Amino acid sequence: GGGHRRIRIHEAIRFIRERSIPIQSPAAIGLPSDFATTATDPENDESLLSLFQRGATEEAESFLMARYLGGVSIAQIGDDDIRPVLEALGHVPHTSEGILREHCATQVCLQVIERMRVLARGAEPRFQALGGAIGGDVYMLPTLLVSGVIEEMGGRAVNLGANTPTDSIRWDLANRSADSMPDLVWVSVSHFIDENEQVDDLLRLGRDCLDSGIAFFVGGRALVGPIVDRFTGFEVHSSLQSISACLASAKLG
Structure with a gap:
């Protein structure tokens, strides 16, 4: 049917x-x-x-x-x-x-x-992804665009939408069974409400993901200039085409 x-x-x-x-x-x-x-x-x-x-x-x-x-x-x-x-x-x-x-x-x-x-969206996704915009960030479009790019690159994206605290993503990951874990977590950042604290939260989430074998992407217009240096070792994307190029070469799933 x-x-x-x-x-x-x-x-x-x-x-x-x-x-x-x-x-x-x-x-x-x-x-x-x-x-x-x-x-x-x-x-x-x-x-x-x-x-x-x-x-x-x-x-x-x-x-x-x-x-x-x-x-x-x-x-x-x-x-x-x-x-x-x-x-x-x-x-x-x-x-x-x-x-x-x-x-x-x-x-x-x-x-x-x-x-x-x-x-x-393909019938058989090659990887699973989960993400949203950081807490306090009310912009829905950037994270929706990321989810669209993930779908067109063969993934299945669960978009949590705007204003998603990193603690909520961490809780989600902690309460999943091993076989339902995503292969990729993304966080979109159009603006910070408390830059230092939220960067610390992002870095902590990123380390948790990498320790669990989950790819971690961050990006958005707030991630420019010296702040990017704090994300050494992480994937910081300044464009959607940067994300799609990375997904084209990444071994996810």
Whole structure:
């Protein structure tokens, strides 16, 4: 039943992405019914930023899905499309309209990346991963993007979402049976609420993971400059493509 249909859809998506085939019946694979026209219109080369600035959320969604179905990876879409656009929207003056546009853009990106994540998911994962954003970090999108990259690189990701204290991850690991342990733990850090204490917590979690044979990745816009030196011996990633490159060569699972 449903399982077979899901596999067929995944095979179709892979075929479409590998060959950049125009989609005739978008609704059949869970896309908006007007997707084919909005996504493949050669006249429409409006930028993603421009679409979000004028509140054209459906067109923005189609823009991003067209990139993905054209064969662009989730990692590239996150680094090259979403990140610069949200940074630009975040730097405009905080007027009512500016805040609204930024929030709408973030919601569209969350929905689209979740859809891509489901489409990217393979039937037989080669490794298991668990992670989220550090305690006090309310940003949902970076950790969701990491989970999407993990899925497209053949893993199965349990995304704990925003504001996940390292103690909660440690508790989860301590209460798992040996055969249900993840192969990878990630923590996304967009901002710290107490830098010194939270870096200590991250280092402690990282050591616990490595001692247990679990890979440990950290990254995010708060991990720049001298603070990175404290993470000697750990994987600190400054981009999603850095994560995907690492996962491509890592022996996990």
